[in-house]
Amino acid sequence: MASSSVREMIEQNKAKQKNIQGLVEKLVPAFLFLCAVISILTTIGIVFTLIVETITFFQRVSIIQFLTDKKWYPFVEANASYGILSLISGTLLIAVIAMMVAIPIGLASAIYLSEYASDKTRRFIKPILEVLAGIPTIVYGFFALTFVTPMLQKIIPDMSIFNALSPGIVVGIMIIPMIASLSEDAMSSVPNAMREGAFGLGATRFEVATKVVLPAALSGIIASFVLAISRAIGETMIVTLAGGATPKLTLDVTESIQTMTAYIVQVSLGDIGFGTTIYYSIYAVAMTLFIFTLIMNLIAQYISRRFREEY
Amino acid sequence: GNEEEAGETGEAGESLSGEVAIDGSSTVLPIMEALAEEYQMENPEVRVTVGGSGTGNGFDKFAAGETHFSDASRPIKEEEAAALEEAGIEYTEFTLAYDGLSVVLNPENTWVDQLTVEELNKMFAMGSEVKTWADVREGWPEEEIEFFAPGTGSGTYDYFNEEILEESGIRQDAQTSEDDNVLVTGVSGSKNGIGFFGYAYYLENQDKLKVAPIVNPDTNEAVTPDFDTIQSGEYAPLSRPLFTYAKHEALTDAAAYDYAQFVLENAGPLAEEVGYVALPEEKYQEQLDKLAEIAGE
Amino acid sequence: MKLIDTKIVQRTMGKRLIVNNLLKGLFLSATLFGLVVLAVLLYRMFTQGIGYVDWDFFNNFASRRPERAGIKAALFGTLWLMAVTAPVSLILGVGCAIYLEEYAKKNGFTRFIQINIANLAGVPSIVFGLLGLTVFVRLMDLERSVLAGGLTMSLLILPVIVVAAQEAIRAVPKHLYEASYGMGATKWQTIRRVVLPAAIPGILTGSILALSRAVGETAPLIVVGAAAFVAFVPDSLLSSFTVMPIQIYNWASRPQVEFHEVAAAGILVLLLLLLIMNSIAVLIRNKFQKRY
Amino acid sequence: MDMQSVMNEKKEKKNNSTSNESKKEIPSVFSVKNLNLWYGEDQALKEINFEIPEKQVTAIIGPSGCGKSTFIKTLNRMVEMVPIVRTSGEILYSGKNIFDSKFRVEELRTKVGMVFQKPNPFPKSIYENIVYGPKIHGIRNKKVLDEIVEKSLRGAAIWDEVKDRLHENAFGLSGGQQQRICLARCLAIEPDVILMDEPTSALDPISTLKIEELVQELKKEFSIVIVTHNMQQAARISDKTAFFLNGEIIEFDDTNKLFSNPSDKRTEDYITGRFG
Amino acid sequence: MDMQSVMNEKKEKKNNSTSNESKKEIPSVFSVKNLNLWYGEDQALKEINFEIPEKQVTAIIGPSGCGKSTFIKTLNRMVEMVPIVRTSGEILYSGKNIFDSKFRVEELRTKVGMVFQKPNPFPKSIYENIVYGPKIHGIRNKKVLDEIVEKSLRGAAIWDEVKDRLHENAFGLSGGQQQRICLARCLAIEPDVILMDEPTSALDPISTLKIEELVQELKKEFSIVIVTHNMQQAARISDKTAFFLNGEIIEFDDTNKLFSNPSDKRTEDYITGRFG
């Protein structure tokens, strides 16, 4: 093979390829751009469908009633009340119970992993904890209904089979890894020099963890809480299986309640006919849910962006 | 016995294929599921889907043309019939079995020995003042009752509403679900629970539930639902027939027609198996003839 | 003159050390709590379900009799769903990631897409279900089919895949780009022949984890619609279907203890599937780690 | 290297320079005996024997990696933060072996303060930084704390610069100021000994000068051990100097003596810049 | 710095050393005219004028940060990978301005190969590394590719070392071998020019020697531009040398001349080690 042949071949091919290659170089980015735009289209799709159907809903039900009525009972058209407050209260009740479980345990785990555990222990425990986050929520729901609730009923005999406490606890368990993992990341990124400074003053490990590391990592930790709350609010199957279907404004955790997500599932399972007010109500509920979680996510992003470069 | 019978019918429809979509009453669901299960074993190429979203919800889908059969635990309502007519859907009603709508309690409930229609009305009606058992009958404990009921899209609700509640609608704090299993779970899990649904669901869960005898307003005697009292009509006013509505257009399809035949031939024994009461044999035969007639048109 | 009272220091020292040790124990037990719950959960599912897991369980359809109930329809339904979700979400997700990392100018629009993706990741899955119901089931008239469910799931996991793929692409060293461009390769040639092959392990790992989320999701599919009783294997993209989590939900919501055991058996199969998927992800990660 | 001229200046200043005999009289705060230290398999300190005199400035010099930081961190057992560390031998502090299992490391560190190479204030207000130590040691009285803050900041010669902004974040200060805050934080718990690991290496010359002056001031009250890579600094501020090499202590003597007339050839090579 | 002796050796070897006159006769591959380059606001190259001769080795030397890498990357427009780069002036390659909008940068880079400071083989087999270039340029014939692989590896003097493991990952090779693989990869598309940016700075002396010999070999067929911070290397292997300082070209001349008798004071200061 003559030395010039490769060069010649390349020349020849170039002539041939020129147009195709030029085209590919133009088409590919266009296609990729389209892929990126899909993410926006999805958001627009979500917001648009929610808004359109919600508007229809508000043409039938006044927004004042929606926001102020204390009752949610959409099932008999003639005698319906649409007070989102009772669904919100159920949702928040679950979220509060969940956070009461997840924050102390998650944070304590994070402190243990980041401040006390050796590297080896951490590398061993963290992935196992993360398995907890990967278990399908339907499994947790089943666990709540068939294990946690009966156990709680032994302690509180009056407790209804559907209640807020059991799914609240289980949602909490589900989000422990989220808080533990994100908080641990935040605490690990606190420079060691700061710990040394405190140890050098005779501080115990606990004092270093709580008085130096924790405050320094606070923004990351709070962001993890907010994200976890958002998860708890959006959680569906656990509350559907174990939480019940009676929307009410209550703080009694032994009673049955209903969350926004569980309502959507209840209606979806009944296959409510297209065009009824109930059908539109699920969009109004979903819109409320969407706004709640969106705000939470934006807050989390804001916190972690705003306070990232502290040290 | 049932299975073998089913087998024979299946062989007749060998090499059939197609789709059969069924939805509607959750009361009928156990029968229909059993029928579909048996049928599918013999005819794996026919794809039968069965839903149990409630009688009313089922008719909505039926009218939307989404289903071929629509199960019902009450006769079709006028407005539903009108909607079907508007959609140009012709249909025929077939009766599958009798049901005794059962009022159930938690087994730990030792005080309720029987209930009258008035008491049921007092407890369940919209705007009811009843909070505790003591409000129902003096001497019963002052513990808060938890109510469980089928959703408003269900035929059972409609039936109960008509017969017991005098169309007043059900109290709003009742825990409702279109899935009767959820109601079973609820009543069996709550000491002060009360609920109602098709007899099959009671029978299937006898160990977890207690059924309340209902006083027959005509004889003034408390009757417990069972095969005999339901068939004889003694268990009144909560005995009722169960239906499926077939779309004529669908019956021109070989698979759907074959399935309809299978349903009428096997509904009796399978209904009894799951906990309902079969019709007299000749009633099924009559309906089979009617079916042949429709398909023959 | 001394402001620090050494006596106080002495006195508090012992207390502080006790507090320290006490809390260390507390933190450790909190950490173990998660592990214990996991163990209890797995143990319960195992003891409840293992009796039902046999060949018939995989080979039977749903049944009204617990001993005859099987997961075949749901298992195949899940596989069919994945057959839609995996390619769609991978192509869109990786495409989006490549665009953002390689082509997008660092302008406001790009930042907007980026924030958008972060927020999409936080939208509750049931809201995606409503999107699927409105757009795929009703608007595009796909009915309650594998295709509609699969597309809904694709959108659900899209943001996770985008972020994973972006990270993987970002980890490809710049000097590999230089080498390729230096040979006269075009941008797309460089991406396709150098960047993607180097990033593929990272992309795959992230994607498998995202897909395993899709495998376990229930809520959106309930909204999009999957029938209560399905006793067949889907045969086309437009066929109706059920998936494992929905079948489990169905069993779990039945009151009979036997069905709870069947549900546990279903959960075991589901967890097994997830375990396999995750192991593959870990294997890929370990195999390709530290290549450059 | 104009070591000689520095020495001369110094000699002039200190007329009562300590001789070898008088050295014996000064009591020591730390007695290091046969100290060995390993990071896993690697030995970082070898058979160190060493008396650290009270209320004097002891400088530790030596080339990079010779074990200076390791040694100084061993004195308050900070080195144990690295989990693979093993030690043998003993270090006596007020007569007790600090490696003794009954010896409480928190107590040791209360008595032996430390200032690090990079200023490491906590991300809190200046005030909070200073009172951190007193507070964890159980002092809660607001008035006492206020007094401690003023006294410590004065002690670290930074009171005038920050007295009007005590409640601002310490991160807003310059590097040199931060380092003095760290020193003040250390003074606040009134230690006996202050360890300093290259405290000026991250600072500009003016801040360095301030810290150096401070050290001279502080030795009236505290025993000071200072690691430095800057030999002029060691010569300027210390009374005694130890020269480390490869984890061994090669020479330990009066600073004047060590720099003007080292007894070991290796010390001479090092201070004349032949290696390191 | 025994620059002189290197020079002498070299002179002996090259008796037909090029004089200033003969320089004019050699055609140039690149004509750089009034080239300016900015990274954002910072000007990295200033008014560069420069003829790069064909089939010769041109070395570029200068202190760190003077713009050597920037300049050599401009020759194949690789510098444009940094998005903030702006240029003015022109570079003619076979008579055409490479900054011309009609000029296709891929074509330029096919003709102008490049070898980088750190060996950067693709994480693929050796074979795949070599055929990468031919393949992207549309050569698919297996037999032709095999031939190209052998020829290129031979050209990079590494054929014997790797011929039995062509399908093993190139990452398994030593740094020096990897660098020669990169060179072979570059040879595979038969460029006219090879640019080298400190190709030996990450290598051990023996590998460096191999590469240097190779460069001498390659200049028979290719024009070579090599950036080096090692002046001895420039003196050993190049025909021409350019000295850069602060983005400007201070002196460009025959290597012999530049090292033995620089015409600019700054060049002299630099090569005698007064700065840099």
Ligand SMILES: Nc1ncnc2c1ncn2[C@@H]1O[C@H](COP(=O)(O)OP(=O)(O)OP(=O)(O)O)[C@@H](O)[C@H]1O
């Ligand atoms: N955390 C550690 N793990 C393992 N080895 C270490 C660790 N810290 C230090 N070493 C080793 O111990 C030896 C002494 O290190 P040390 O930091 O004490 O040196 P130094 O004299 O302070 O040096 P420098 O002047 O650079 O600070 C070195 O060989 C170092 O590599």
Ligand SMILES: Nc1ncnc2c1ncn2[C@@H]1O[C@H](COP(=O)(O)OP(=O)(O)OP(=O)(O)O)[C@@H](O)[C@H]1O
């Ligand atoms: N990507 C970049 N962005 C901004 N400025 C840059 C960039 N790369 C280089 N510079 C600046 O351009 C100038 C020239 O850099 P260049 O890398 O060309 O120097 P060099 O001579 O190759 O140095 P060295 O010998 O260290 O490789 C330097 O001042 C450098 O800071």
Ligand SMILES: [Mg+2]
């Ligand atoms: Mg050090």
Ligand SMILES: [Mg+2]
């Ligand atoms: Mg360079």
Ligand SMILES: O=P([O-])([O-])[O-]
């Ligand atoms: O589900 P229903 O039978 O009550 O309609």
